[in-house]
Amino acid sequence: MSEARIDVSIEHKNAPEPEGKRHPNTCPACASHYRDEELDASLWVCPHCGHHFPMRAQARIASIADEGTFVEESADVRSEDPLDFFDLRPYTERLAEAEMSTGLGEAIVTGQAAIDGHACELAVMDFKFMGGSMGSAVGEKFSRACDSAAERGVALVSVSASGGARMQEGILALMQLPKTVCAVEELHEAKQPLVSVLAHPTTGGVLASFATLGDVIVAEPGALMSFAGPRVVQQTTREKLPDDFGLAESNLRFGHIDAVVPRPELKRYLTQVLRLFADGR
Amino acid sequence: MAGEAELRLRERLAKLRSLSLPGGTRLTDELERLERQLERMTQEPSGEEIWRSVELARHQDRPYTLDYVSRIFDDFLELHGDRGRADDAAIVAGLARLDGRTVAIVGQQKGRDIKERTSRNFGMPYPEGYRKAIRTMELADRFGFPLFTFVDTPGAYPGVAAEQHGQGGAIARSQATMVRLGVPTVATVIGEGGSGGAIAIAVADRVLMSENAIYSVISPEGCASILWRDASQAQKAAAAFKPDAAHCLELGVIDAIVPEPPGGAQTDPDEAARLLGGSLREALGELEGVPQDELRRRRRAKFRALGVFA
Numbered sequence: 001m002s003e004a005r006i007d008v009s010i011e012h013k014n015a016p017e018p019e020g021k022r023h024p025n026t027c028p029a030c031a032s033h034y035r036d037e038e039l040d041a042s043l044w045v046c047p048h049c050g051h052h053f054p055m056r057a058q059a060r061i062a063s064i065a066d067e068g069t070f071v072e073e074s075a076d077v078r079s080e081d082p083l084d085f086f087d088l089r090p091y092t093e094r095l096a097e098a099e100m101s102t103g104l105g106e107a108i109v110t111g112q113a114a115i116d117g118h119a120c121e122l123a124v125m126d127f128k129f130m131g132g133s134m135g136s137a138v139g140e141k142f143s144r145a146c147d148s149a150a151e152r153g154v155a156l157v158s159v160s161a162s163g164g165a166r167m168q169e170g171i172l173a174l175m176q177l178p179k180t181v182c183a184v185e186e187l188h189e190a191k192q193p194l195v196s197v198l199a200h201p202t203t204g205g206v207l208a209s210f211a212t213l214g215d216v217i218v219a220e221p222g223a224l225m226s227f228a229g230p231r232v233v234q235q236t237t238r239e240k241l242p243d244d245f246g247l248a249e250s251n252l253r254f255g256h257i258d259a260v261v262p263r264p265e266l267k268r269y270l271t272q273v274l275r276l277f278a279d280g281r
Numbered sequence: 282m283a284g285e286a287e288l289r290l291r292e293r294l295a296k297l298r299s300l301s302l303p304g305g306t307r308l309t310d311e312l313e314r315l316e317r318q319l320e321r322m323t324q325e326p327s328g329e330e331i332w333r334s335v336e337l338a339r340h341q342d343r344p345y346t347l348d349y350v351s352r353i354f355d356d357f358l359e360l361h362g363d364r365g366r367a368d369d370a371a372i373v374a375g376l377a378r379l380d381g382r383t384v385a386i387v388g389q390q391k392g393r394d395i396k397e398r399t400s401r402n403f404g405m406p407y408p409e410g411y412r413k414a415i416r417t418m419e420l421a422d423r424f425g426f427p428l429f430t431f432v433d434t435p436g437a438y439p440g441v442a443a444e445q446h447g448q449g450g451a452i453a454r455s456q457a458t459m460v461r462l463g464v465p466t467v468a469t470v471i472g473e474g475g476s477g478g479a480i481a482i483a484v485a486d487r488v489l490m491s492e493n494a495i496y497s498v499i500s501p502e503g504c505a506s507i508l509w510r511d512a513s514q515a516q517k518a519a520a521a522f523k524p525d526a527a528h529c530l531e532l533g534v535i536d537a538i539v540p541e542p543p544g545g546a547q548t549d550p551d552e553a554a555r556l557l558g559g560s561l562r563e564a565l566g567e568l569e570g571v572p573q574d575e576l577r578r579r580r581r582a583k584f585r586a587l588g589v590f591a
Contacts, residue, residue, distance in 0.1 A: 082532065088508065136587075136590040137590040140588055140590050165498045165499075170498055170522035170523055170524070170528075171498055171522075172532055172534065172588055173498045175587040177453075181457050182584045182585050183585065185457060185460045204477070207453075208437075208450075209452075209453050212447075212454075213454070213457060226444045227437060227439070227449040228448070232503075233444070236439050237439070246444055254446070254447065255447075
């Protein structure tokens with residue numbers, strides 16, 4: 001009975017429909033259908049209603065970096081299985097499957113790039129790789145991106161999309177919070193900014209570490225950004241959740257982010273931020 | 282089961298030994314750490330022993346932060362409020378003296394009876410609690426007081442208001458504050474070290490853990506309900522993600538284990554406090570005289586090195 005009060009549509013808004021039920025490119029907000037190339041051309045934003053579909057890391061990089069400027073770094077960093085973790089399936093099997101289905105080595109892609117001529121470092125997460133969860137490899141790659149930005153004297157732009165820490169790595173996953181926080185501190189010591197872009201969803205350990213330490217923080221329209229997910233909050237508190245619980249728009253109202261930036265305007269926004277920081281140095 | 286892990290460790294050890302880098306002080310540390318891990322392999326706790334830790338860590342008679350503070354420190358002065366919005370009773374903060382010297386204290390606090398449990402929100406802080414922690418840490422830094430933190434929380438509170446007040450950002454900023462401190466810091470996980478709510482006050486120069494405490498990325502119940510889709514599989518989940526002190530030490534997440542009286546800290550809180558007091562003094566002793574910049578540098582190097590990847 002309390003089930004009915006949970007607004008799971010928030011949590012599952014961008015989750016793919018079960019196979020055979022509905023085409024994956026059906027807009028969950030207005031039910032329009034699209035071919036992949038149509039959505040790709042519109043930056044995975046529904047041309048009818050503006051709903052932001054999840055965006056893969058490579059597509060994201062292509063949408064904000066100047067053409068041909070992205071040079072990937074730390075591509076060889078891979079997760080290990082420090083706990084020999086086994087739930088219903090071994091962690092190593094889940095990792096192998098994620099690699100196969102995403103073509104990525106981990107849930108984050110990092111490297112050098114330029115945005116409208118401004119050299120910068122990019123750290124872009126991919127929710128499709130095990131829910132964008134942060135384990136040791138994600139923590140290491142993000143931290144190295146901070147180092148690379150500090151060494152080259154450029155800003156770091158991060159785009160997060162993550163369910164939180166990766167449970168399969170146990171306490172070491174939790175330790176990626178202080179690890180990435182330390183890396184951001186070192187970036188700041190080198191007088192370089194972190195510009196944090198929150199995509200749907202950015203929750204748990206990623207929100208409680210580098211994502212909220214941005215010098216400028218923005219989120220995409222409709223992105224869920226909460227420390228605890230709506231289901232956990234509902235089950236723990238039995239409170240009726242507001243319709244806009246944890247969404248970017250309510251976080252803007254409560255003062256936790258600087259702006260809600262629609263995807264087609266993101267590159268322009270980032271260019272302005274990078275220009276302002278660069279001119280101050 | 283230890284066989285394969287042991288082999289991997291031995292491989293890493295051999296690889297490290299064969300490297301002869303100039304100025305390899307960090308390498309020596311790493312070697313020592315791996316050798317310690319290897320020693321512990323033979324006495325790895327079983328799933329049942331891990332679950333016993335979970336039960337003891339949550340035992341209703343287990344000493345809480347203030348039970349330890351009153352026994353170990355003198356002259357405790359509690360500070361209240363985040364100077365913005367509220368005073369969160371799930372976190373206690375204040376000043377006290379240890380062997381005649383002023384120190385700062387921050388810790389999560391659970392309640393003893395129903396009324397106190399409710400007022401302390403079962404030790405689950407709101408962002409206001411972390412902001413109280415932050416202001417106390419900054420005060421310590423300003424006046425050169427060493428900081429002791431005590432971790433005992435099921436997790437940061439997952440509520441609507443907590444989210445509206447910025448739970449994630451408060452946890453991140455509390456960690457960032459600890460990274461910047463120029464005073465010696467010692468954190469001890471005395472009971473439940475629940476996820477982000479715990480690490481928010483545990484980014485310290487020395488991280489200790491009571492023998493029967495747990496430290497984990499998610500509660501056993503939470504993990505079971507997500508990965509096994511069944512919260513009653515908590516025992517299985519705990520055995521899989523290994524939140525006990527021995528495993529945390531092995532993974533390099535903590536620096537030392539604080540012994541408890543036989544049967545657990547709840548059997549003899551005075552003795553438990555005596556043992557913890559000894560460990561705190563020892564940890565502080567190792568940090569005294571280290572210059573501020575060096576403290577910060579070592580603290581960052583330590584947390585930056587955590588993780589296992591290829």
